[in-house]
Amino acid sequence: MSNYIKRFSAFDRVVHWVLAVAFFVLVFSGLGLFAHTFFNYFDFFGGPEQGILAHKIAGIVFLITSVLLFFAHARETCRFDSDDGKWIGACGGYLKRGGKEIPQGKFNAGQKLFALFSIVAAVVLGLTGFVIWDPTAMDRGLTQFSLMLHGLFFVLFMMGAVVHIYLATIGNPGTADGMLWGYVRKVWAKKHASKWYKEVAGKDV
Amino acid sequence: MTRKAFMIDTSRCTACRSCQVACKQWNKLPADAEVNRGSYENPAQLTPHLYNKIEFVEKGDGQDFQWLFFNKRCLHCGEAGCIKVCPSAGALYRTAEGLVGFDQEKCISCNYCVNGCPFDVPRYDANNKVTKCHGCFDRVAAGLQPACVKACPTASLKFGDRDKLIAEAKAGGKRIYGEQALGGLNAMYAMDGTPQDYNLAENPSIPQSIFLWKDVIKPLGILGFWGSVGAAMLHYVTVGPKQLEDDIDDQGGE
Numbered sequence A: 001m002s003n004y005i006k007r008f009s010a011f012d013r014v015v016h017w018v019l020a021v022a023f024f025v026l027v028f029s030g031l032g033l034f035a036h037t038f039f040n041y042f043d044f045f046g047g048p049e050q051g052i053l054a055h056k057i058a059g060i061v062f063l064i065t066s067v068l069l070f071f072a073h074a075r076e077t078c079r080f081d082s083d084d085g086k087w088i089g090a091c092g093g094y095l096k097r098g099g100k101e102i103p104q105g106k107f108n109a110g111q112k113l114f115a116l117f118s119i120v121a122a123v124v125l126g127l128t129g130f131v132i133w134d135p136t137a138m139d140r141g142l143t144q145f146s147l148m149l150h151g152l153f154f155v156l157f158m159m160g161a162v163v164h165i166y167l168a169t170i171g172n173p174g175t176a177d178g179m180l181w182g183y184v185r186k187v188w189a190k191k192h193a194s195k196w197y198k199e200v201a202g203k204d205v
Numbered sequence B: 001m002t003r004k005a006f007m008i009d010t011s012r013c014t015a016c017r018s019c020q021v022a023c024k025q026w027n028k029l030p031a032d033a034e035v036n037r038g039s040y041e042n043p044a045q046l047t048p049h050l051y052n053k054i055e056f057v058e059k060g061d062g063q064d065f066q067w068l069f070f071n072k073r074c075l076h077c078g079e080a081g082c083i084k085v086c087p088s089a090g091a092l093y094r095t096a097e098g099l100v101g102f103d104q105e106k107c108i109s110c111n112y113c114v115n116g117c118p119f120d121v122p123r124y125d126a127n128n129k130v131t132k133c134h135g136c137f138d139r140v141a142a143g144l145q146p147a148c149v150k151a152c153p154t155a156s157l158k159f160g161d162r163d164k165l166i167a168e169a170k171a172g173g174k175r176i177y178g179e180q181a182l183g184g185l186n187a188m189y190a191m192d193g194t195p196q197d198y199n200l201a202e203n204p205s206i207p208q209s210i211f212l213w214k215d216v217i218k219p220l221g222i223l224g225f226w227g228s229v230g231a232a233m234l235h236y237v238t239v240g241p242k243q244l245e246d247d248i249d250d251q252g253g254e
Ligand code: HEM
Pocket: A007, A016, A019, A020, A023, A024, A069, A070, A073, A074, A077, A106, A107, A111, A112, A114, A115, A118, A161, A164, A165, A168, A169, A175, A176, A177, A178, A179, A180
């Protein structure tokens, strides 16, 4: 019997990693516009104008992949139950060592909240990005408001991504496997997503 | 360096528009093709080739009719929204005299600055580079008067030490626009009538969204990012990761 269980399809994985690459292109090109300290990041793109162009292209890729990833998992990520309430109350057990895990579905409550935040933020960034595509084209007040909102969600997404990357890698050993090649260890599933494990263990071993 | 400024006395202006022409001449700016809009005001807006212009404001009618002439230009704000939003340090900059100049070599064509400006001043030329009144910083640095000021036959436009100009205008009993607002404008108006007559805000300020973006979200965001990185590292070395027990893979369900 295999020690592994399937978690993400090839489609999920490819979409996720295209999204992640687009995200980093957006971060580095966006930072050049965000503050003088980071202006030199434009060198990486061959100059400011090219950096802005890269940002626009990556923005489109990011918005499309965000929507695809959201709908690929919407069935799991949009449903919350009483165990999720308990999980949030206990801060996912991240505040102390070795506590008992609260049973969770395919995604825990924190992951679901991050997935929902991600799609909301991606849409807000996409809409405001459309408005500021040419900052002289639309209503002045709307453009100013969009510049502000774009900056705000950029910052929030950066903070979210730091936490996400930490928890998906060294914070929870074994998690990255699922997104890298599709399978996670059963012991991982039993620990982190016991309800999901029970549901699929019978069918997919 | 003492702070220099323009003082524009609206009551002295006869709308001869020598200033418009002198600016074009000094800056080698081409004419804009225009249409007749039933007004002597021309062009309707500042353009990439027009750094100052006379606005013709019509007020009242019949016996009460008044024609107000207003020299529209960059006001060289002491706290300049255009500099605040510009991503490329030095594309818009403050001269030693306190004026706001621009350097097209450094402009990255992002078109942000007009959104930071409370007065809708910056324009973008055919190469999508910033243009606006630069206060004739080159002439001023050489001890000359700005070209528009030099050309003004009625002394409606004055340029000099800011404090002196303010004292003069006050002694003449004029209402001054821009003495305090936005860190003090370096192009002020000795104003006939009220700011509303000229479609100006009574107390101009940096647009609210722009203030939030650059003075709140930006610093807090940078703090928040490093805070998140710090929190993750602290979590790892204090609480630590959720390790898997290594030997129980194959013991079936719960
Ligand atoms: C190098 C960086 C990254 C790593 C190592 C990483 C890793 C992972 C892993 C392992 C998962 C699956 C978690 C699980 O099995 O439950 C995942 C899911 C996810 N990742 Fe990332 N990720 C990275 C970057 C990003 C970025 C930059 C974003 C957002 C812009 C992002 C958005 C998501 C979302 C939304 C999901 C959840 C899918 C869903 O719930 O619908 N990831 N990531």
